Amino acid sequence: MCGRFTLTTDINAIAKAFNVAPSLQTQPRYNVAPTQNIVSVLRDGDTHLDWLRWGLIPSWAKDESIGSRMINARAETLAEKPSFKRLLRGRRCLVVADGFYEWKQEGKTKTPMYITMKDKELFAFAGLWDVWKSPDNEIVRSCTIITTEPNELMSTIHNRMPAILTGEAQQDWLNTDEHDEPFLLNLLKPFSTDAMEARPVSRQVNNPRYDSAELIA
Template sequence: MCGRYNLYSSVELLLEQFELTNGDFIEFSPRFNIAPSQEVLSVVQGETGNRGGFLRWGLVPSWANDPKIGYKMINARAETINEKPSFKRLLARRRCLIVADGFYEWKKEGKQKTPFHIRLKNKLPFAFAGLWDRWDQNGTVLQSCTIITTEANELMKDIHERMPVILTKESESAWLDRSIQEEEFLKSLLVPYDSDEMEAYTISALVNSPKNEGIELIKSI
């Protein structure tokens, strides 16, 4: 699963890496403890190129009666994404990238949970595969998203059985391309990232509380 992550790269780097066409409208501060229900930087395909913006983390389907359902839908399983009613229709037309520098996972050993920070070895930002939807009822509009997860790669297996789908640069383009709607092809992009290009290390228990923030959260101990 993926329940907490961070994003602290400069806006300039993100504009370049994700080829955003609306960079003048994107403002955010470094975040080291992004949690569900918060606004997260996402990328979708626009009419003239990639557009960045903010979505609430925790998918609220357009047909939902209560937006609180989003708290239960922070993640979507890649294996069944084309079967679940909440995700099937979004797979064809509402795919997005969710931008991150790293994410957190907790290794369970008995009653103890040890937090880890996981990132790319090159320390560059990357994109989780995501889906988004628009909920509009009683004058309230909410645009929200979910992060897709898959089975753990060799690096992650010792920490947790699942991990978020991290897209390669090539698969990012295909994932955003709205002209591509073939389910099996799209599902073929949702695979574990190459563990040789990733690293994981233990960090302070400060990350356990979403209220804590700051660069000290990603320092190795």
């Protein structure tokens, strides 16, 4: 799964990496957690940065509490589950990150591991998004992060990993004219082990109230 991640990169560098305008105001985040707003790339008319709440609230949901249970979606079942099938065909997004956490079982304890690219560059998780209208007419745009089978590195830590997309795959994923499910699902492969590295970090990351550079020191 993917339950926490980081985005410490300056907004101008984010905008340059995804060839969009720096239209958001951000600050370094070292412990991004579910139900928080996260930086995403959407192609909703034009391609742009936007805030999405992490934890999908489907348009048909009766209340927003379902979002806390839909932070991740399995790539293998996207085309089967009603909550995701419609979004797979028409509401895909990128979730911007520069690292993520996963917990490694070691005996009776779980050690938080911080996973990044070896070159420390930005990357993007594949996501799905939707729009929900509350009973008092509040509009909430939310998303889920897609997970897939682990690569060799991640398999030593956990049995899932977020689906990470690179340049051409990012454009294919955002292409609103692309509706072919087998093609889209084929993009959601385990990312190359050779490009990634992992190391243990502070257990303070277990608490979403902690959000400082000390977490990855």
